[in-house]
Amino acid sequence: MLVSGRSVGVVSTARITHATPACAYAKTPSRDWEVDGEMVGVAEGCTDIASQLIYNNSYAKVILGGGRQYFLGRNDLDPELNHTNSGRQRLDGVDLTQVWKDDKDRRKLSAEYVWNKSQFDSVDPRNTDYILGLFEAGHMQYELDRDNGTDGEPSLAEMTQKAIQILQKDSKGFFLLVEGARIDHAHHDNNARRSLYEVLALEDAVKVANDMTDESDTLIIVTADHAHVFNIAGYPKRGNDIFGVVDNVGEDAIAADGIPFTTLLYANGNSYDWGNRTNVSSIDTTHKDYLQVAAAPRSSETHAGSDVTIYARGPMSHLIHSVHEQHYIAHVMTYAACVADNTQRCDHLENRDPNSANKNHDRTYLYVMCVLINFLHLYFVHV
Template sequence: MKLNLTAMAVAAALSAGTTLVAQAASPDSFSAPASDRNTWYTNGNNTVTAIAARKDNIAQAKNVILFIGDGMGVSTVTAARILAGQQPNIIGSNSSTTPSSGEENSLSFELFPNLALSKTYSVNQQTSDSAPTMTAMVTGVKSNDGFLSVDQNLVRPTGSTDFASCNQDIANHKLTTILEIAEQAGKSTGIVSTARITHATPAANYAHTPERNWEADSNQPTGCATPDIARQLIEFNVGDGIEVALGGGREYFRPNTLLDPEDTTKLGRRKDGRDLTAEWTTKYGAGSHFIWNKADFDAIDPNTSTHLLGLFERSHMEYEADRLTDTAGEPSLAEMTEKSINILKNNSKGFYLQVEAGRIDHGHHAGNAYRALTDAIALSDAVKKAVDTLAAAGKLDETLIIVSADHSHVFTIAGYPQRGNNILGKVIEPGVGTYAKASDNNPYTTLSYANGLGYHTGVKGDDVYSTAVQIGRFANMSAVDTTDADFHQEAMVPLASGETHAGEDVAIYATGPGSRLFKGTLEQNVIFHVMNRKMTKK
């Protein structure tokens, strides 16, 4: 039943063509598949039979891939699963073309055989940021908020002039990362992110610093003894160096006297005069490449490329919903994952790869569920691409694949919508076919946030930070297309700084050798110990 399909919305949908943007004014509900008591009973019994027939893979893991959906809490997984089932071509890369009600759908990693919960608190906070949570996953040790792969006994800087904190004894507080362990074992390593490659989640693999925001030297006090994060990537000297680094953050690697190759009126951020992108190819020589656009990415031969640095945006990469409109073009998360595996698998000793869907988190902070969820679907596509690529190479059974999140968000699925209700839409009452009404006699959406910037329309993604905070029941939603890519959901508590992380447990999905160790509710740092045991211990 289409209750909100206006002529203007239809025109917008037609003009959108094949771009990966909102399917404007999509139906308010989708047909649920036929089912009865026998169907439910048979399907349940078949599931148990399949689980009982599984055999654990107890071999060592030659390869490890750690996928992180930044901010991908359980409610995000649920909503993304439903959205992908209801609108299977919403980001253009899913193979199905027949929409369903969505509730019975599964994202690729939800089909993995082993599952646990991860407790995400840090040493000093109940609700954490990405720095200590990723530190826990890649070092096996919990630490303080803002810290990247250093222990809790350092002091986080109080500001850009805190010179004393900038010159702490980092060497004696470093935590060895799983990437460093893999390099020491002679394996190849890679990091991939749709965020800046210097951002907390990817940086925790290779950088050691008490301040996650020291991404370039211009973010530090002058004369700081601790190298900035971009510099630590280029100067990384464990093993034969990181083989693959793909993501955003180009301006953090280039001097403030050099114009950007894509945004040609913008300069880099570095004040030390160094062009770290040039230093990458100088350091690694023949077989090394620095790339910044889709054409150069496509031209990379994984059989001859030994060290690949790809920085596709000055800051974060585009949201998946906006990727095809990028000026220079950007590879998808699935494409970056595939290319990385095809380079890393050339090492007979194996590899470690960490892949982050970093912009799930940013969509939530902006209160924009559409972009957060479509980036979660893009992560599902990347996981599927990894499985398919490994299977084709005969390496799936020797690879431990883990999918998890660093933390959750205050993102809710609420009301009592009928089955098949558009997850991006307004709540339709079961058996009635009309919108459910709040106590103010206006309809409300299934998705909302407990805090943040609140209701906005027509504001693209992160641009909402420049608009006024609009909290609570701010508008009558009756004539609003809540399925539009630029719709920002209502929120309850006003926060001009944007929506916050949440403190509940997140899921761990795993398959391959060692995945059986993920059971029950675990401390987040256990993820490292499983990877370390299965990848390096005999």
């Protein structure tokens, strides 16, 4: 993880040990080794991802997401479910949330562990330097299903806001990874409505980040790690519901078999209708549980091979343009933040007049926000 003296945070609507958030702090041959129970028979020396997060990344100030089951021992009661889930909890019996709390107490650090919205809302970022929030046993709820009551869980925007409030107190800057993970999950289920509402939730997180940071010293990058085989059909009337059927029945728009089709469709997935085209005229295709029709049968919809877009704002954002290999993004981030092989780039800033009009450039905050219509991530590089 990019640190170099900066504060660090990871936020996700997935399990915090899932693929993208784990990339920020763990090293593993398999993304599935999130908990020790997935590593039975693995040679000694390999450590599960949840353990790596707690034992090897004690400097991380913000950890917010789901996946509580992988941090509790097999005999520990889940505070929300009020029962054990031993098939998914830790075989070693260790409560990693307690390990995290004990570490912060021993070092006399201001820290809070929370697992519901009420506890989360009560955390005062002015007096809190470390926060661990695990709001679901597994992935967090979809935005359309989210319980925003006291026993529920915060939104992605709310987690992003509190993360920035805690991290931006560091005069050396911070790095924050924010992932809108459930966009991808809903696509895999051929569930367009839930997926697109997850996009809107991520958009809210981006707005929060823009409002809370300064373009002169914070690099925000928004992108996706891949596309999906998700299609938008042409020729619906202007203003027609995006989740509805194509309502233009002119000669050039109607399907050859005369059966209506929805504007949104998938190339493959579990909603294939096995060659019998369903007449959707009497179906509420705008309902959140409706699954758009897939053209080929699969247990889960696949990723796609098309390019995804990338957007950036802030220092060195001009380097984000055109088409790039994915690893290029990391090079831009380290270059903007003057870390890794780019430390000498900012040496001259140390001698800059502290009263200079450009004094904000004396510190680099890597604040990267990855977000897109497929799998959204936020990277905040406060420069």
